[in-house]
Amino acid sequence: MAVNWLPFLGCLSIAFGxxxxxxxxxxxxxxxxVILLITSAFFWLLSLLLSSLVWLAVYPLRKHLAFTLVFSxxxxxxxxxxxxxxxxxxxxxxxxxxxxxxxxxxxxxxxxVSGLGYGVMSAMFMYVNVLAEASGPGTFYTPGSPSMPIxxxxxxxxSAMTGLHVCWSLLCSEGVEKKSLPLLxxxxxxxxxVSALTLLNEAGISPIFSILCCYAVLAVVGVFTFRRFAGNxxxxxxxx
Amino acid sequence: INAEYGCQTNRDGDSGILYPLNPExxxxxxxxxxxxxxxxxxxxxxxxNTTVKTLVNxxxxxxxxxxxxxxxxxxxxxxxxxxxxxxxxxGENASEISQKEQxxxxxxxxxxxxxxxxxxxxxxxxIIRQADQKAIIDQNAKSNVVNGSLKGYPLWGGExxxxxxxxxxxxxxxxxxxxxxxxxxxxxxxxxPPSVNPKKxxxxxxxxxxxxAFFKDLxxxxxxxxxxxxxxxxxxxxLSQVRDADAANDFQTILSSEFMVAFLQGESFDYSGSQRxxxxxxxxxxxxxxxxxxxxxxxxxxxxxxISLSNEIYxxxxxxDSTVDEVKGLFSNYNADGAELSFLNSSSLPPCSFNSFLRxxxxxxxxxxxxxxxxxxxxxxxxxxxxxENTSNLADRxxxxxxxxxxxxLQLANGTKSESVSIDKTFVTDLQQxxxxxxxxxxxxRLLNKTNLMDERLSRYASVGHHTSxxxxxxVSLVKDITKKDLNLxxxxxxxxxxxxxxxxxxxxxxxYGFIVNGSSALSPAFLLGDYSSTQYxxxxxxxxxxxxxxxxxxxxxxxxxxxLFFCGVLYFVVLSLFLIQCHRRSSQIFSVLPP
Numbered sequence: 001m002a003v004n005w006l007p008f009l010g011c012l013s014i015a016f017g018x019x020x021x022x023x024x025x026x027x028x029x030x031x032x033x034v035i036l037l038i039t040s041a042f043f044w045l046l047s048l049l050l051s052s053l054v055w056l057a058v059y060p061l062r063k064h065l066a067f068t069l070v071f072s073x074x075x076x077x078x079x080x081x082x083x084x085x086x087x088x089x090x091x092x093x094x095x096x097x098x099x100x101x102x103x104x105x106x107x108x109x110x111x112x113v114s115g116l117g118y119g120v121m122s123a124m125f126m127y128v129n130v131l132a133e134a135s136g137p138g139t140f141y142t143p144g145s146p147s148m149p150i151x152x153x154x155x156x157x158x159s160a161m162t163g164l165h166v167c168w169s170l171l172c173s174e175g176v177e178k179k180s181l182p183l184l185x186x187x188x189x190x191x192x193x194v195s196a197l198t199l200l201n202e203a204g205i206s207p208i209f210s211i212l213c214c215y216a217v218l219a220v221v222g223v224f225t226f227r228r229f230a231g232n233x234x235x236x237x238x239x240x
Numbered sequence: 241i242n243a244e245y246g247c248q249t250n251r252d253g254d255s256g257i258l259y260p261l262n263p264e265x266x267x268x269x270x271x272x273x274x275x276x277x278x279x280x281x282x283x284x285x286x287x288x289n290t291t292v293k294t295l296v297n298x299x300x301x302x303x304x305x306x307x308x309x310x311x312x313x314x315x316x317x318x319x320x321x322x323x324x325x326x327x328x329x330x331g332e333n334a335s336e337i338s339q340k341e342q343x344x345x346x347x348x349x350x351x352x353x354x355x356x357x358x359x360x361x362x363x364x365x366x367i368i369r370q371a372d373q374k375a376i377i378d379q380n381a382k383s384n385v386v387n388g389s390l391k392g393y394p395l396w397g398g399e400x401x402x403x404x405x406x407x408x409x410x411x412x413x414x415x416x417x418x419x420x421x422x423x424x425x426x427x428x429x430x431x432x433p434p435s436v437n438p439k440k441x442x443x444x445x446x447x448x449x450x451x452x453a454f455f456k457d458l459x460x461x462x463x464x465x466x467x468x469x470x471x472x473x474x475x476x477x478x479l480s481q482v483r484d485a486d487a488a489n490d491f492q493t494i495l496s497s498e499f500m501v502a503f504l505q506g507e508s509f510d511y512s513g514s515q516r517x518x519x520x521x522x523x524x525x526x527x528x529x530x531x532x533x534x535x536x537x538x539x540x541x542x543x544x545x546x547i548s549l550s551n552e553i554y555x556x557x558x559x560x561d562s563t564v565d566e567v568k569g570l571f572s573n574y575n576a577d578g579a580e581l582s583f584l585n586s587s588s589l590p591p592c593s594f595n596s597f598l599r600x601x602x603x604x605x606x607x608x609x610x611x612x613x614x615x616x617x618x619x620x621x622x623x624x625x626x627x628x629e630n631t632s633n634l635a636d637r638x639x640x641x642x643x644x645x646x647x648x649x650l651q652l653a654n655g656t657k658s659e660s661v662s663i664d665k666t667f668v669t670d671l672q673q674x675x676x677x678x679x680x681x682x683x684x685x686r687l688l689n690k691t692n693l694m695d696e697r698l699s700r701y702a703s704v705g706h707h708t709s710x711x712x713x714x715x716v717s718l719v720k721d722i723t724k725k726d727l728n729l730x731x732x733x734x735x736x737x738x739x740x741x742x743x744x745x746x747x748x749x750x751x752x753y754g755f756i757v758n759g760s761s762a763l764s765p766a767f768l769l770g771d772y773s774s775t776q777y778x779x780x781x782x783x784x785x786x787x788x789x790x791x792x793x794x795x796x797x798x799x800x801x802x803x804x805l806f807f808c809g810v811l812y813f814v815v816l817s818l819f820l821i822q823c824h825r826r827s828s829q830i831f832s833v834l835p836p
Contacts, residue, residue: 010810014813021821155809238829
């Protein structure tokens with residue numbers, strides 16, 4: 001097989017590399033975390049199923065990406081909230097039957113794990129087809145970016161989205177706990193913003209623009225989450 | 241002889257940059273500044289064997305795209321051997337061939353032959369004929385070159401896939417089961433049920449029915465065999481008319497010989513069909529189920545070769561015996577002053593199917609009719625450009641030739657000059673339309689009761705394995721219709737063998753017709769005998785292939801770009817991973833106040 005390994009591995013590393021690291025750091029050591037991750041990914045798939053059913057049903061608007069995009073984002077966030085509620089219910093039930101005295105899925109670590117599941121699944125669906133072409137003999141430039149092949153822009157977008165999903169899951173579980181509607185609304189808004197920006201790619205504007213915006217939003221949301229969880233940045237710089 | 245010919249790509253396809261080849265400008269050095277794997281793009285007029293040999297010698301060649309000329313014709317152009325049937329003509333021994341392009345006979349029958357169809361090419365070659373596809377490929381290939389040399393990346397590239405399962409040579413391939421022998425059916429036609437007691441001698445008409453070209457699906461073979469098929473069908477029409485004209489003077493009692501026609505299949509591949517027919521006839525295997533005919537029963541073989549380009553027809557023969565002299569004399573009778581056609585005698589036998597009969601029995605009398613004397617008249621033998629112009633002159637020539645041949649045959653069969661036959665010219669033009677122009681013609685539509693035949697020129701590539709090419713089916717329908725006889729039976733007795741007496745009857749719209757048309761296997765005797773490396777009989781096989789041919793065109797990035805992508809990707813991964821790892825290590829201190 002004449003597989004073009006170099007661009008393939010490079011793009012794979014960009015899109016899924018950090019997710020893999022995060023997986024090993026947070027979920028790999030605990031079976032229940034892995035189960036949570038997979039279930040979370042499944043919930044993303046369910047939201048996609050619902051989106052596609054609506055797309056199928058509304059025949060005249062099939063060609064308009066913007067329409068599909070709006071309710072897809074709404075469904076994704078709805079299922080995220082559903083998942084958080086599901087975990088809460090499971091927590092109470094499981095703690096009754098287990099020997100542990102505390103809740104099974106206790107702490108923000110599990111939110112990170114569920115966010116990772118959501119993010120990885122979303123990145124896979126978004127990017128894996130493009131990645132397969134990266135292993136072929138050719139490359140592909142869009143009119144808007146004659147120097148960056150879509151393999152790279154797709155990978156960067158996928159990577160940023162994964163990070164965003166992790167942050168959003170954290171914020172979402174906080175929002176459900178504290179019953180804070182503004183928090184949940186901010187998650188929905190920022191998701192909608194990032195997705196809508198990708199629509200600009202269709203219009204011939206360079207995808208670099210939407211990628212930069214995506215990373216900017218990631219930075220903002222990341223800092224916001226960090227602050228929300230009362231984080232203290234100083235210990236980060238202690239390397240040894 | 242035992243080798244592999246043709247072209248193929250790797251199993252998963254070959255890719256490279258599109259590179260326009262200009263042999264006119266660059267002469268020998270068409271590949272002077274190529275340093276990357278490439279797919280060549282070339283005009284059909286530049287597609288010569290020197291160019292192909294240069295490409296074959298370079299390991300960077302990954303494929304070739306031939307753009308068909310807009311005018312459609314390149315002439316002279318013959319990708320066949322310069323000595324057709326090399327090694328299998330009478331007096332030749334294929335085991336004496338030690339090098340690839342070595343001709344055993346110094347007299348080259350096809351002097352324009354460049355052996356392209358007999359080269360072993362390690363990459364795929366596609367021909368692009370549609371104008372929009374040609375435009376895209378030509379434009380993209382040209383945009384890769386600035387001032388005669390390749391510009392920098394990104395460049396246009398392509399990927400081609402056409403994988404063949406062949407392996408080295410016939411014995412290896414048959415053992416592995418990835419090849420099928422050239423086979424199909426010789427179509428055998430009789431005008432009356434062969435008489436058993438007393439047995440009559442046979443006048444056997446033969447014609448090569450298949451054709452070939454470098455690109456298999458373009459095997460038009462107009463002059464090579466199309467014109468001769470049309471003429472022979474017209475001859476059969478004339479003989480059937482004579483047979484049916486005078487019902488009281490039964491055809492069978494007047495003539496001392498019977499006529500038999502064989503449309504030979506696989507002749508382009510070292511005379512596979514005629515070898516099998518001659519073999520079956522000499523072994524007494526021919527027709528042994530219903531009637532028995534051997535090579536000794538054959539009074540004369542009359543083979544129609546390429547005959548459509550000139551008014552001078554040569555009557556070739558190898559041996560000179562009383563029958564052959566009689567036939568040549570009969571043809572010479574038509575050389576009157578002012579006659580359209582003239583017949584010239586020749587005492588040498590060029591490459592033709594009749595050689596197979598001589599190889600079985602050198603005493604069989606036979607003549608080979610063609611418009612070439614010392615070499616083929618046609619300059620496009622075995623090429624996709626061998627297309628006869630469908631003109632009224634051509635119809636006249638075929639009609640006149642067919643009438644002459646029919647007359648000669650009738651005289652040969654009963655020794656007295658019989659009345660002249662007459663062939664309807666519209667019949668000839670109808671045949672020309674079907675065989676030379678477009679298979680979706682009115683004649684075939686009527687015979688096959690279909691209006692949706694393929695709307696393209698008929699390609700007559702030989703049948704391989706168990707598959708029967710559709711030209712064979714067309715020929716069967718045509719000969720059944722031409723030679724059918726009204727049996728004068730009622731519907732219930734029509735298909736009954738006892739009543740139809742040797743005819744195969746069928747009921748059509750109130751009349752019971754009968755025909756005697758059979759298919760006899762054209763599989764070379766080598767495969768019957770199990771001798772896959774035979775030098776006496778044809779051993780051609782065709783490799784199996786999957787129908788997933790593919791050509792796509794796209795932009796290619798430079799190796800440097802790919803490398804940069806890889807390193808940037810790894811760098812991004814490593815940096816982010818380090819960041820995440822550090823976060824995790826210090827997480828208990830960063831998030832000292834956990835939310836409740």
